[in-house]
Amino acid sequence: MAMTQKYWDPEIETMSRKDLEALQLKRLKETVARAAGSPYYGKLFKELNITPDSFKSLADLSKIPFTTKEQLRTTYPFGALATPKADVVRLHSSSGTTGTPTVICHTKKDLEAWADRVARSLYGVGVRNTDVFQNSSGYGMFTGGLGFQYGAERLGCLTVPAAAGNTKRQIKFITDFGTTVIHAVPSYALRLAEVFRDMGIDPRKDTSLRIFAIGAEPHTEAQRQRVEEMLGVKAYNSFGMSEMSGPGVAFECPEQHGMHLWEDHYIMEIINPDTLEPVPEGEVGELVLTTLTREAMPLLRYRSRDLTRILPGDCPCGRTHRRIDRMKGRSDDMFIVKGVNIFPMQIENVLLRYAEVGNNYLITINPKVGGDEILIELELKDLFTDDYGQLERLNKRIVSQLRDEILVTPVVKFLQPGSLPQSEGKAVRVKDLRKLS
């Protein structure tokens, strides 16, 4: 493949909306036909009298009821399997961040299509077969491991399946093998940067790192900027979920403004999670996805519980697949204190803008008579001062800005760097002690 080519698959990535929608409708009908072979959808379609012929246009998608995480848990493990088990070559499960994990089965073709989507995503931000790709995310059941592994191999990169953890060893790989592209969760990206510093290595000068794919958990623009500055890379947001195979569902392009959701493989809807009605384009709601090419376990109108919006307008990069905005969080992440709905990312957005603030924080909600308390434990970058007056002034500034953002006054406690527990997988940002009692 020529080095100058901008798209992995120009015909698909820049297809006219009309052709793309025609392709979606064709694939939707095929998906309905395949899904009818699973015990779960087979029964549902029979009850509702749904067949591939029920779909004259994409608007007819609304004839199908939503599929929820709870339903997937009740069909666990094989109730939504639409092919004979003999055709299944691998299964994966979700991380189980919010409860019992769900299971997704894959045929050989499913795995190939998945690798293609990841390859397309990486190629789009300039990754080529001359790159050394290090995957510093968990392997095993977590889809960020094998998902990126096969995608980068499909692209022809020299891959380093480092997996998560053992940060000094990660750094040795980066310097020894000349790693140019890396994938990890955002909290781990910052951890890498800290350990580089402790080891006296400047990743901006002493390594060949140039691209960082960060995803699998919510993060703010401020966090992306930190990753870019500390490591001297361009960082691109990567969105996926195991129910939709894994990474490679939506990915930023070089514009770094929203993630193109691969609409030849998925139909996306954004709904109001309370009324279940579609929201007007550009408004935030819950992302609902339908697989269009999956064989083993097609999922229709799957409610992700992730909150985002479709960015209106065309992207200057020329791709026609619509973009979703940086995730606002999961609907389950939201907590209510003193009657106000709060998302952890609103808090992160304020915290990480302060240069003195380190990369790790923990939000604890303490039940209290007269109004629950939000305690934010916050690591400072280094002990930049022993002047208590200065620390107190910084604390007051942060508290007041947080109050403006979340409308509740939190308690902010400064900690030394390295005091909070570090997770190798997805970071735990909120501890709600009200739920434990």
Ligand code: ADP
């Ligand atoms: P679990 O839902 O148990 O964490 P997964 O490993 O399948 O299991 O994770 C998928 C979820 O991770 C998504 O539904 C979303 O909440 C989150 N996620 C993935 N990528 C991103 C991203 N780029 N930004 C924000 N959240 C993300």
Ligand code: ZN
């Ligand atoms: Zn673009």
